[in-house]
Amino acid sequence: MEISSLADLRPRTVWEIVDDAFDLYRERFALFASLAAAVYVPAFVVYNLFMVSRFGDILKSLRTADTDPFGILGWYFQGLAVGAPLLGVAFLINIAATTAAVQAGLTGETPTLRTSFARAFHKFFALIGIALIAAVATVLGLCGFYIGSLFVIPFFAFAPQALLIEGKGVLGAERRSRDLAGSHYGKTFGMLALLGCVATLLSAGFQAIVTLGFNAIPRMGGDMYAKEIQEFTVNLVSSSVITLLLAPLPGIALTLLYYDLRVRREGLDVESEARKNGLVLADDPFGGGLNPRTPRSKRG
8 A cells, every 4th residue: 555645644564664665765765875875884984994904814813723712802892892883873873864854755845965964963962872771771681581682672763753853852762762662562573573684685685696796706816815805805895885775774664663653643644743843745755646635534
């Protein structure tokens, strides 16, 4: 069931929301891809350079009699220490900017890189606060059994939307997200699980194609470690590329799900929200046109 008007959002299934997320991503690919690239590319460049710079030494140590396992672990944890904050901050800024862009489109504004990032950076420290709370909750979820952390994550899924769309503070956004996710926990968890499966399948397929292509190219010269170093570099870069391409989807899908839950619980009508803010709704990017004379039924 395609959306015919953004002013008439109504409850939808997880499959429909994910399908609409892909449609919206395709319709505004330049905007969403640019939002992701602006924050992820610098992070990936620093992280990939660090990992590749020491990979040759680690590879050589594995082939010698005096292999130092602590050296290998040290390289891994150093990479984690470099990559986790860089990619974590990139993720927070990107999902906030994507949320701002989706919300602007739904309410008739024209989302741009400047306006989307301005709203995201305005809430940057609040996002960091939410991330720290989520990290603590996830660690506590790990105390029982590993998969326990997976069941904690959905409760923080709508915190960026509560921050940017409703203007709540850190604790207010956390409570709002927990309230929305808790009222439809299965749907929220299902959405995150589906996005994870889609990302895993696309990443695995892309990586397999890249690996096959790399092995099909004949290479000459170089020392005995050259092929391994080249393959590691190619896989690292290809992984970064597919992550970059998929990065906008969580922000788009979760924002659409956020509105879906508000329609279910509160009878939210985007047309009324736009009118309240003095905005004029834009045409539906999914292909439908607005018809303000059509009565809008509310559910909640």
